[in-house]
Amino acid sequence: MLMRARRVAPSILSADFARLGSQVDEVLAVGARVIHVDVMDGHFVPPITFGAVVVGAIADRVHAAGGMLDVHLMIERPERQVEEIARAGADNITIHVEATPHLNYTVAAIREAGCTAGAAICPGTPADSLNELVAQEALDLALCMSVNPGWGGQKFIPATLDKLSRLRERLPLSVALEVDGGIHEETAGPVAQAGANLLVTGSAVFGSDDPAASYTAIAAAAGAD
Secondary structure (H helix, E strand, O other), rough: HEEEEEEEEEEEHHHOHHHHHHHHHHHHHHOOOOOEEEEEEEEOOOOOOOOOOOHHHHHHHHOOOEEEEEEEEEEEHHHHHHHHHHOOOOEEEEEEEEOOOOOOHHHHHHHHHOOOOEEEEOOOOOOHHHOOOOHHOOOEEEEEEEEOOOOOOOOOOOOOHHHHHHHHHHOOOOOEEEOOOOOOHHHHHHHHHHOEEEEEEEEHHHHHOOOHHHHHHHHHHHOOO
């Protein structure tokens, strides 16, 4: 299963939207199989990005390459959008524990919609906020934010390494551990060693002059497939 392997997941948040399809094809051609999609609503985080229409626009090309769409909902009340995002072609949907009072209901709705379910925590949110979902066997993925959510190009928060280690110790092996924020050639190795197996990277890939080469270098630094 792609989510359980060590993989680098390019985030289209930093892509050139005039060339979105071709940029996604570039990284798929050199081995990317997990494409990360950051959905922001202007409420949970200040920026507004995109939604189900963009998920649907790239779903066929990602799936045709044997890849998956990893959709990260940085939105308030994500339970209201799960069905539409799943229908657009998402394979995994991750919600924030800080964004809804209905965590169990929402992760159950994600699975009922045919996707795997993830829960994300911000840098200031304790790792043990995921304990109940883990005990309920409700999670397929835990996402540890290594920057404050909402903006690309931020610097990696060093304390994330200890938090990742603690999360990996507490999570069953069946639950993927993802890290998002400030991931590049220098940080990829340390976060992988700390236990993360899915490494989201945005500006370091799509903000570079050669996204394919940048992806390949980060994957090598992480020891990723």
